Amino acid sequence: MAQAGRFEQLWSAIVDIGRDPTTGGYRRFAWTEPDLKMREWFADECASRGLDLIEDRMGNQWAWWGDPDIDASGGIVTGSHLDSVPDGGAFDGPLGVVSALAAIDILRASGIEPHRAIGVVNFVDEEGARFGVSCIGSRVITGALSPERALALRDTDDVTMAEAMRAAGRQPEQLGADPEAVGRIGSFIELHIEQGRGLIDLGRAVAIGNRIWAHGRWRIEIPGEANHAGTTRLSDRQDAVIGCARAVLAARAAAEVHGSLATVGKISIQPGGVNAIARSATAWLDARAASEPALRATVAQIAEQVAASDAVLTEESRTPQTALDNDLVARLAGLLDDAPVMSTGAGHDAGILANAGVPAAMIFVRNPTGVSHSPAEWAEPDDCRAGVAALATVLTDLAGSEQ
């Protein structure tokens, strides 16, 4: 089980899809051309392995080796997502899907015949780059996000998710919670690039993820009064950009006070003219903390401070602190040479599934830059192989096998 199957071949087939030639970053947004190409690539790879591909009511793709419906407790599922943030790295998402296929190749090359069905999933729109809400695929099928709310989300071109799905040849009216699809997941193991410096500091290639910080997104709407930048006295102004700047700094200050993380990465200004005082601004806040109280305190402090600019803070999505499955984490630790166990501030579909009662754990692969959501995101080939090998070991154990 030392080889990594066809990992490099799988990887090279997708490395150019949705890549911006200028930045080297990826722009694989839900239901856009590059996303559809990635889905097609996934379907082709599954077909070439004789896996049964089905889609659930959200369009998440599930490829099964064996029939998960035979066993009332479902199958063993691995996988991740294939979309990206704007100018994202190559590994966040695809590493988990490619490693899943490569791990199946290893099992088959080793002549393993699993007792339980093994599934590979590609979750739709994990990053939320287009419609502002993350983990759409897992939220909708578990009922954490209603189809009405999901379909009404709008991208920056004011296209609703319903319109985007229809333009991509989908039928948005099918969308909804899918207990049948969720019920097929006996256990979920998501392999993912590490998005921090933990494994660098520990000198290890692979870790086990046991916990996801509480996190969420809020919209801060700052009102102003449109006017001419060259003729309006400072004392007569209500400039939304000033309120927006204060909100950005208030977020950072609150995170420092509460030992949490708070980030504004997206701002929209209306009307956005160089010589026009802004009539409104919207800043999107991403906040995270190791505990629920710390997250609540962070957001409450920001809300209080922006209220001074008459700004209003509205929750767009929120995921509570999520403990992944203790037994599963312990089992992985035993299988993987006592690999280190760590928590993460990043949200994942594994966390959404865990909140819906699915036993879930994660495997992280070392990122030598410590940088993610950027073209600088990286994993060494040896570490990728170590990740695939770890995943193959875990699948073999969880699915049970005869050799």
Added chain:
Amino acid sequence: MAQAGRFEQLWSAIVDIGRDPTTGGYRRFAWTEPDLKMREWFADECASRGLDLIEDRMGNQWAWWGDPDIDASGGIVTGSHLDSVPDGGAFDGPLGVVSALAAIDILRASGIEPHRAIGVVNFVDEEGARFGVSCIGSRVITGALSPERALALRDTDDVTMAEAMRAAGRQPEQLGADPEAVGRIGSFIELHIEQGRGLIDLGRAVAIGNRIWAHGRWRIEIPGEANHAGTTRLSDRQDAVIGCARAVLAARAAAEVHGSLATVGKISIQPGGVNAIARSATAWLDARAASEPALRATVAQIAEQVAASDAVLTEESRTPQTALDNDLVARLAGLLDDAPVMSTGAGHDAGILANAGVPAAMIFVRNPTGVSHSPAEWAEPDDCRAGVAALATVLTDLAGSEQ
């Protein structure tokens, strides 16, 4: 000369062109469909009056009543521009063009035959809403902006002005300084909506403009390091949005210290994802002051403060404090019942021409909201008529006439 000619008819023909039905504001950007429609409307109105329409090397439209080349000192020109800021008001620009045509109607209805040619001009891209530099039309023909620099300017979709002009059926290679066109302007009178509260406070309908503040635009580029918003420690971050927020507040603080105006109305963030720490941000600064030293001090203070975030401030355009023509201003004051004389912080083509040695003055029409660059911009019909009547009086006097 009490009637206002066909003012209302002229006005109603353009009131829907380029208007956003949601905001009620105008989006007439250079070389876009609404701008081309406005140009066509102007050409048609000039043709219906038997005016000779010519275009200079920048595409500014000049409609002549009489031959300006007969008199070595040129003709008497009035007019303004037909483009808008994003979600701009109806009056900024078009009021000057419509009033010019209406004033000619009055002169003709009164049987006046001017000794000197009278011209009406529509200047291209006065607001600079699309390419970031204002008064493109007058800057290029006076040689204040080189054709190379103008054509290389880019809009937010990365379209160059050369490409935009070509797409609009123009020949950008013709573009350049046009001393012949400038030489035909014996005097220039630009009528414009007031963009402040001066005439409200004075209880007058019309004022004469004698001076334009020093003003300019600067680009502030703030570097950052792209990373994941959920996993990067605050101490490890270089977040361009934080630097951008500090730049916005530094600009306001500097304006307060120096009694000037400084505004950020447009910001661009890369990559702009909700959960991505920004790798770069650009903020555009609009700064103005009654004197050159005050403007210099304002911008120097901002540059010094943003340097703490490793941000760099680059001048995009700058117009020195501009005295309009003293003799012309005095003559207008005598003709217009001692109308008040005032300066303005807003830039105008009249200022660009004055800097190129053309005798120029302005007429301002009261704006009861005091608000400009916004759908709230307004002028009462009586005040519009007063503006047209004032312009007709001035044209009659300057052009000389037999009746």
